[in-house]
Amino acid sequence: MRLRLLVVSLLSVSFLGALDHTVVSTSLATIAGDLGALEQMSWVVVGYTLSSTVLLPVIGKLGDAIGPRLVFLTALVAFLAASALCGFAPDMGWLVVARIVQGAASAGLQLMSQTILAHVTSPRERPRYMAIIGAAFPIAILVGPVLGGLITDYWGWRWVFWINVPVGVAALALAVAAVPHIDAAPRRRFDVAGAVAFTISLVALVVAVSWIGEPATATTALIAFLVAALAFAAFLLAELKAEEPIVPLGMLRNRTIAAGLTLSAIIGVGLFSVTAYLPTYFQMAYGTSVTVSGLVPIATVFGMLVSNLATGALASRSGRYRVFAITGTGLAATGLLVMAFLPVGLPLWVPMIVMFVVGVGTGSFMSLIIAVVQSSVSRRELGTATASVNLVRQIGATVTTAVIGGVIAAGVAPLLPDEFDIATLTPQLVHAAPPAAQLAVAEIYTSVFAPIFIGLAAAYLVGLAAAVLLPAGRLPEHQPAAVDAEPLPA
Numbered sequence: 001m002r003l004r005l006l007v008v009s010l011l012s013v014s015f016l017g018a019l020d021h022t023v024v025s026t027s028l029a030t031i032a033g034d035l036g037a038l039e040q041m042s043w044v045v046v047g048y049t050l051s052s053t054v055l056l057p058v059i060g061k062l063g064d065a066i067g068p069r070l071v072f073l074t075a076l077v078a079f080l081a082a083s084a085l086c087g088f089a090p091d092m093g094w095l096v097v098a099r100i101v102q103g104a105a106s107a108g109l110q111l112m113s114q115t116i117l118a119h120v121t122s123p124r125e126r127p128r129y130m131a132i133i134g135a136a137f138p139i140a141i142l143v144g145p146v147l148g149g150l151i152t153d154y155w156g157w158r159w160v161f162w163i164n165v166p167v168g169v170a171a172l173a174l175a176v177a178a179v180p181h182i183d184a185a186p187r188r189r190f191d192v193a194g195a196v197a198f199t200i201s202l203v204a205l206v207v208a209v210s211w212i213g214e215p216a217t218a219t220t221a222l223i224a225f226l227v228a229a230l231a232f233a234a235f236l237l238a239e240l241k242a243e244e245p246i247v248p249l250g251m252l253r254n255r256t257i258a259a260g261l262t263l264s265a266i267i268g269v270g271l272f273s274v275t276a277y278l279p280t281y282f283q284m285a286y287g288t289s290v291t292v293s294g295l296v297p298i299a300t301v302f303g304m305l306v307s308n309l310a311t312g313a314l315a316s317r318s319g320r321y322r323v324f325a326i327t328g329t330g331l332a333a334t335g336l337l338v339m340a341f342l343p344v345g346l347p348l349w350v351p352m353i354v355m356f357v358v359g360v361g362t363g364s365f366m367s368l369i370i371a372v373v374q375s376s377v378s379r380r381e382l383g384t385a386t387a388s389v390n391l392v393r394q395i396g397a398t399v400t401t402a403v404i405g406g407v408i409a410a411g412v413a414p415l416l417p418d419e420f421d422i423a424t425l426t427p428q429l430v431h432a433a434p435p436a437a438q439l440a441v442a443e444i445y446t447s448v449f450a451p452i453f454i455g456l457a458a459a460y461l462v463g464l465a466a467a468v469l470l471p472a473g474r475l476p477e478h479q480p481a482a483v484d485a486e487p488l489p490a
Contacts, residue, residue: 002178006120007129009178010113012171013076015136016164017106020083021048022144027152027160034157037092047096048103050206053394054199055104057246059111060387061191064380065244067184068115075108076175080168086161111390114370115383119182123375123475124319127368131312134367138305141275142298191246194238198246201231202395209402247388251377257385259466260373263325263365264389266463268396270332270456271362273404275300278355280408283427284445286348287438299352303359304366311364319474321372324364325467331361333460340453344442361460365467375475404452411448416441 024031028044063071082102089095117129151159208224211217239245251257278300279293286293311324335358342351370389377385413422417440419433430441 003120003129005174006178006180007117007132009171009174010117010133011136013072013109013168013175014113014133015140016168016171017079017109018136018140019144019147020079020102020106020161020164021052022140023148023151023160024048025145025148027148027157030152030157031095032092035089035092035095040092040096043092043096044099046206047100048106049394049398050203051100051103052107053391053398054202055107056111056387056391056394057198057384058195059104059108060115060383060385061244061246063112063115063383063387065184065190067182068112068119068383069179069182071108072112072116072179073172073175075105075112076168076172079105079109080165080172083161083164083168087158107390111383111387114374114386114390116179116182118371118374118382118386119379120180122477123371124477125316126371126374127312127321127475128316129312130371131309131367134308134312134370135305138301138308138363141301142305145294189243191238191242191244194235194242194246197231197235197238201228201235204228204231206398206402209399209406212406246384247391248381248384251381251385251388254376255469256376256471257373257388259470260369260376261388261392262466263329263369263463264373265392265396266329266459266466267362267366268393268398269400270336270459270463271300271304271358272393272397273400274452274456276401277404277408280427281445281449282348282351284430285344285442285449286346286351287431287442288348289427292348295348296352296355300355300359303356304363305359307360307363308366311368315368315371315475321365321368321475322467322470322472324368325470326464328361328364329460329464329467331364332358333361333457333464335361336453336457336460340450340457342446344439344446372470372475407452408448412444415444415447 024044031044032040059071059075079102082098082105085098086095086102089098113133114130117133118126121129148160151157151163204224205228208221208228211221211224236249239247239249252261275297278297282288282293282296307328311328315321315324335354338354339351339358342354370386373385373389374382409422412425416422416425417437419437420429420441430438433441
């Protein structure tokens with residue numbers, strides 16, 4: 001009973017953090033217009049995403065150093081305070097700063113939920129519970145945009161943030177009662193140099209990838225690439241010398257961890273990166289409305305949700321995990337290859353089924369691989385290992401999203417018919433054009449997206465190789481070097 005209460009608490013908090021990432025998307029234009037800062041609109045999302053990614057290894061190490069319960073509760077309080085401040089924002093600068101804090105706190109909620117669950121469950125039962133917690137993200141993708149639109153239309157955009165406060169206070173009360181005390185690892189000097197160098201390298205990398213496609217910012221992007229490379233070199237040097245590195249490079253000598261990190265990165269590279277562009281693709285290539293174009297991402301996420309829960313339960317029952325990773329990467333690679341060769345003019349249900357299969361393949365190891373990596377480290381390293389799995393996924397998604405955006409822009413612009421201008425091109429303009437022009441645009445987007453789908457399929461084939469390299473066997477019954485919290489009774 002105590003474990004079930006804890007799972008309910010962690011699921012509610014994880015869902016709150018995941019929902020806040022998706023619920024804002026439909027209200028962005030309203031927020032920017034109300035605050036009179038349309039040109040700064042993207043920073044509401046970028047600031048949140050960057051802070052939630054950059055601080056993952058720091059938060060993971062803090063969880064190991066001072067205990068995940070304290071970090072979790074602190075992150076929840078910070079999330080509620082930042083949500084309130086977002087709602088009271090008088091200008092865009094205030095909102096962006098509050099969103100940065102909110103993103104960092106959300107990372108703490110997600111990461112510590114997984115870490116706490118790892119401390120109080122055995123490796124064998126962990127996939128089932130990890131899948132339940134992991135379901136928060138796909139559910140948030142499904143309901144977030146609609147919920148954000150309804151709140152903005154009927155209550156105003158500020159309630160998109162304020163609604164977190166009463167829900168979060170209830171979740172906080174439940175968490176205080178449900179989350180157990182977990183002993184921290186022996187304290188050592190915190191790796192400040194590694195944390196700073198990593199932050200600089202990642203921020204510079206995201207800036208460089210985002211700006212490299214624009215002629216006006218190309219020089220700045222090249223400088224940012226140089227800064228990222230130098231900072232990353234400094235980060236590696238710091239990790240090799242640090243007594244307690246925030247990312248222990250020695251973990252990569254473990255084949256299970258190395259393969260698991262590769263598989264996690266593939267999820268970010270292969271699927272999370274492209275979902276943002278799928279609606280645009282179907283609006284242009286299939287001539288669908290904005291509303292109808294969202295059906296394909298919904299089918300993808302629904303497939304991910306179903307297989308995530310199913311494989312979590314099956315892996316806990318049998319202890320086997322390798323078969324799900326091999327089958328999942330193979331399914332996703334096949335689905336993306338099919339997407340690359342679908343001809344123009346097919347009914348929408350065809351790509352919906354194909355992308356559902358891609359979602360099923362991805363979901364089959366999305367949460368499971370976290371449990372597998374956690375089973376390969378000692379309890380004192382659970383926070384760090386969990387952070388590493390999430391970190392490579394986030395970086396893969398962030399960098400590949402920017403790359404795909406650049407490929408689309410560079411590929412579409414020179415091929416457009418004369419009556420269209422890439423700077424003002426919208427689905428509405430295309431749908432109002434003569435049939436011949438619509439067909440031309442559809443063929444352009446199909447030709448541009450085909451190599452993108454092939455590239456993403458190749459990424460999943462790399463994941464398939466990593467899955468094959470996972471050691472055969474079953475998840476163990478006990479965590480290595482168990483020195484603190486005991487598994488809770490179910």
